[in-house]
Amino acid sequence: xxxxxxxxxxYHGHSPVHRAPAHLKLLALxxxxxxxxxxxxxxxxxxxxxxxxxxxxxxxSRVPLxxxxxxxxxxxxxxxxxxxxxxxxxxxxxxxxxxxxxxxxLDAGLALLVKGSLGVxxxxxxxxxxxxxxxxxxxxxxxxxxxxxxIAGFMVRYLEVVTGEMGRMLTAMRSxxxxxxxxxxxxxxxxxxxxxxxxxxxxxxxxxxxxxxRGYTGTLPTGLDPRSRVGEGRAPGARVA
Amino acid sequence: MHxxxxxxxxxxxxATGAVAVAAxxxxxxxxxxxxxxxxxxxxxxxxxxxxxxxxxxxPVGAGTSGHLMGGALAAVLVGPWTGLLCxxxxxxxxxxxxxxxxxxxxxxxxxLIGVVTVxxxxxxxxxxxAVLPKRAATIAPAAAVGALLGVPVAAGVFTGLFAVGxxxxxxxxxxxxxxxxxxxxIGVGEAVITGLVVGSVVxxxxxxxxxxxxxxxxxxxxxxxxxx
Numbered sequence: 001x002x003x004x005x006x007x008x009x010x011y012h013g014h015s016p017v018h019r020a021p022a023h024l025k026l027l028a029l030x031x032x033x034x035x036x037x038x039x040x041x042x043x044x045x046x047x048x049x050x051x052x053x054x055x056x057x058x059x060x061s062r063v064p065l066x067x068x069x070x071x072x073x074x075x076x077x078x079x080x081x082x083x084x085x086x087x088x089x090x091x092x093x094x095x096x097x098x099x100x101x102x103x104x105x106l107d108a109g110l111a112l113l114v115k116g117s118l119g120v121x122x123x124x125x126x127x128x129x130x131x132x133x134x135x136x137x138x139x140x141x142x143x144x145x146x147x148x149x150x151i152a153g154f155m156v157r158y159l160e161v162v163t164g165e166m167g168r169m170l171t172a173m174r175s176x177x178x179x180x181x182x183x184x185x186x187x188x189x190x191x192x193x194x195x196x197x198x199x200x201x202x203x204x205x206x207x208x209x210x211x212x213x214r215g216y217t218g219t220l221p222t223g224l225d226p227r228s229r230v231g232e233g234r235a236p237g238a239r240v241a
Numbered sequence: 242m243h244x245x246x247x248x249x250x251x252x253x254x255x256a257t258g259a260v261a262v263a264a265x266x267x268x269x270x271x272x273x274x275x276x277x278x279x280x281x282x283x284x285x286x287x288x289x290x291x292x293x294x295x296x297x298x299x300p301v302g303a304g305t306s307g308h309l310m311g312g313a314l315a316a317v318l319v320g321p322w323t324g325l326l327c328x329x330x331x332x333x334x335x336x337x338x339x340x341x342x343x344x345x346x347x348x349x350x351x352x353l354i355g356v357v358t359v360x361x362x363x364x365x366x367x368x369x370x371a372v373l374p375k376r377a378a379t380i381a382p383a384a385a386v387g388a389l390l391g392v393p394v395a396a397g398v399f400t401g402l403f404a405v406g407x408x409x410x411x412x413x414x415x416x417x418x419x420x421x422x423x424x425x426x427i428g429v430g431e432a433v434i435t436g437l438v439v440g441s442v443v444x445x446x447x448x449x450x451x452x453x454x455x456x457x458x459x460x461x462x463x464x465x466x467x468x469x
Binding site: 089151 | 246255281283318333336338343345412415434437440444
């Protein structure tokens with residue numbers, strides 16, 4: 001991927017967090033999320049400390065908080081679940097604003113909301129500060145199987161192409177009076193998806209043939225390898241990991 | 242049904258992570274036999290397709306929408322092992338680059354959305370194809386039934402995980418009933434879309450449907466050497 005083609009959540013910047021090696025950021029994210037999940041739900045000071053630490057990293061990354069906040073909508077379905085929790089959970093009841101709710105349910109709902117939000121914010125910070133190619137390189141440094149990294153690499157590389165193709169198909173459907181959300185038009189939608197699958201598969205075959213014609217034998221002599229001397233079309237200064 | 246961080250406790254997350262790693266490890270070896278040296282480029286493009294297909298939401302009622310999980314769809318189109326790899330990679334990329342699904346819940350998500358829906362979808366599909374007449378018209382309905390059953394089973398497995406490592410004192414019977422009811426509706430949407438998509442691919446390019454390959458004579462990719 002060339003410059004300026006960052007993935008959906010990437011926020012371009014040159015902060016220390018942007019420059020930190022991707023595999024260390026990945027490791028930090030996993031450890032942070034595990035520690036948050038393992039913290040007992042009554043340890044509120046610990047959560048406050050996690051939140052302060054995380055916000056310090058966000059501040060250091062100079063990614064605007066509003067940018068991250070707007071992207072936290074992925075959490076909404078589970079926020080709804082967390083809000084419902086006090087009403088559906090069992091246990092002794094307590095009064096909140098004149099409504100009887102379950103005390104353990106209230107605690108669990110709050111804990112879920114806090115843990116989930118910390119996890120989502122941490123993931124968003126990684127996504128905002130790390131280029132897709134660096135994430136892949138980090139996965140490789142962390143000994144994720146080569147084939148998984150390669151598949152993820154192809155997926156990241158062609159994501160824009162295939163989703164763009166689907167977007168154009170949906171636009172064409174809508175302009176012919178089709179509502180893709182309505183079950184009445186599912187047959188049309190499914191035929192488009194079938195066409196999208198055939199196009200994706202055939203693109204995969206063409207990519208494979210193009211690679212075979214350049215000497216591919218089943219393993220990728222890739223520029224993703226940090227020790228590789230092969231150039232990968234990126235500015236030298238952009239590669240820090 | 243991407244599970245976020247904090248939904249299940251740390252030990253359950255680590256246990257499902259271990260199951261996911263084992264399943265993906267087996268799939269890595271078996272996918273090589275399904276796709277030989279084409280594994281990386283083909284599985285990558287199919288994973289991109291699964292990601293795009295997941296972007297389509299269908300209404301479930303009460304103003305919420307479910308989206309395609311695509312486990313059974315991927316299994317029938319490209320084979321169970323490649324399908325599992327594709328769905329797992331989609332979940333990995335979604336968790337790392339789109340913050341969709343928690344990092345500690347990645348194993349749980351791979352087990353639920355990948356392993357369970359692929360395994361149930363494929364086993365049911367193969368069972369139906371074995372008993373139904375050997376005709377191309379039976380492929381799409383068999384795939385639809387596989388997709389229909391996979392989603393509630395995944396919901397049931399989730400309830401089991403919630404019983405072991407859930408962080409909320411909700412009555413388990415309530416959780417099971419709510420999850421099954423909800424996901425049966427989602428399963429119907431999944432089944433309709435899966436059946437229609439497989440049907441349309443079988444109609445256009447039956448050779449691309451892994452689950453329909455036994456109906457066709459083998460047509461291997463031929464690479465011819467050309468003199469310089």
